[in-house]
Amino acid sequence: xxxxxxxHMGGYAYYVWGSYLATLIIIGGEVFSLVRRKxxxxxxxxxxxxxxxxxxx
Amino acid sequence: xxxxxYASPAAFYSLAGKLIPWFAIPAVVLFAAGLYIGFFKxxxxxxxxxxxxxxxxxxxxxxxxxxxxxxxxxxAGVGWAFNxxxxxxxxxxxxxxxxxxxxxxxxxxxxxxxPTWGTWWVWDARLTSTLILLFLYVGFxxxxxxxxxxxxxxxxxxxxxxVGVVNVPIIYFSVQxxxxxxxxxxxxxxxxxxxxxxxxxxxxxxxxxxWLYSVAVTLARVRCIIMERELNASLINxx
Numbered sequence: 001x002x003x004x005x006x007x008h009m010g011g012y013a014y015y016v017w018g019s020y021l022a023t024l025i026i027i028g029g030e031v032f033s034l035v036r037r038k039x040x041x042x043x044x045x046x047x048x049x050x051x052x053x054x055x056x057x
Numbered sequence: 058x059x060x061x062x063y064a065s066p067a068a069f070y071s072l073a074g075k076l077i078p079w080f081a082i083p084a085v086v087l088f089a090a091g092l093y094i095g096f097f098k099x100x101x102x103x104x105x106x107x108x109x110x111x112x113x114x115x116x117x118x119x120x121x122x123x124x125x126x127x128x129x130x131x132x133a134g135v136g137w138a139f140n141x142x143x144x145x146x147x148x149x150x151x152x153x154x155x156x157x158x159x160x161x162x163x164x165x166x167x168x169x170x171x172p173t174w175g176t177w178w179v180w181d182a183r184l185t186s187t188l189i190l191l192f193l194y195v196g197f198x199x200x201x202x203x204x205x206x207x208x209x210x211x212x213x214x215x216x217x218x219x220v221g222v223v224n225v226p227i228i229y230f231s232v233q234x235x236x237x238x239x240x241x242x243x244x245x246x247x248x249x250x251x252x253x254x255x256x257x258x259x260x261x262x263x264x265x266x267x268w269l270y271s272v273a274v275t276l277a278r279v280r281c282i283i284m285e286r287e288l289n290a291s292l293i294n295x296x
Contacts, residue, residue, distance in 0.1 A: 016107060016111055022168070051125065
């Protein structure tokens with residue numbers, strides 16, 4: 001099997017890669033929004049000191 | 058070790074932080090392994106061609122949507138019955154991930170339906186009940202977002218979550234109870250699975266990865282929720 005055959009997915013490329021692209025967007029989006037939510041909490045005035053430094057010891 | 062200690066959100070905060078990498082790293086490894094088996098080891102299906110490879114994410118996503126719902130309802134119920142704040146926070150945390158997996162199962166199902174059934178969507182029992190599952194999640198999330206006082210929000214969410222559990226067996230058995238376009242179960246509780254072992258291996262690896270991922274993000278989110286709800290500096294600094 002060549003790479004171009006692989007990407008062609010027997011003619012179902014849009015459906016197969018579309019599915020995995022959707023997966024990537026959803027999982028990536030969830031992780032990204034969590035990182036942002038955490039960062040926002042850490043930088044809020046008055047709250048920074050309440051966060052344990054780094055991950056918990 | 059006194060396990061009851063961890064029922065306190067502040068104590069759980071640091072425990073959750075320690076646990077996250079133990080779930081996140083294996084999740085990444087298993088996602089890679091599952092995709093490798095699914096795309097390089099599993100052969101092309103003689104009926105569906107390569108379109109069937111959508112299954113490796115579609116089936117785990119659909120299962121996660123259902124299982125996380127049950128888990129969310131359990132946590133919400135425990136939080137309500139025993140007035141356990143941490144359990145209610147876990148329910149809120151799980152609801153986001155559960156909703157996302159349900160959405161993903163609908164999207165990938167649609168992308169699989171088009172080439173195999175010739176349509177993106179049909180109002181068939183399996184698809185409709187899964188859409189209802191997504192609406193239940195969305196209802197839970199909006200209800201929680203609409204009520205300012207956490208305790209009341211948790212209670213209202215719990216009622217909705219518990220009533221909605223009835224939908225999960227309906228989804229699961231829908232392919233047996235009604236005539237449906239959706240294919241039957243690939244894995245049966247009793248009896249042999251209906252797919253080749255290598256395809257099954259890819260799917261189960263992806264399922265394990267999705268579970269580990271869900272635990273990791275749920276713990277990360279519950280840490281944010283604890284932080285947002287109980288900003289009692291002294292509590293969290295003490296451990």
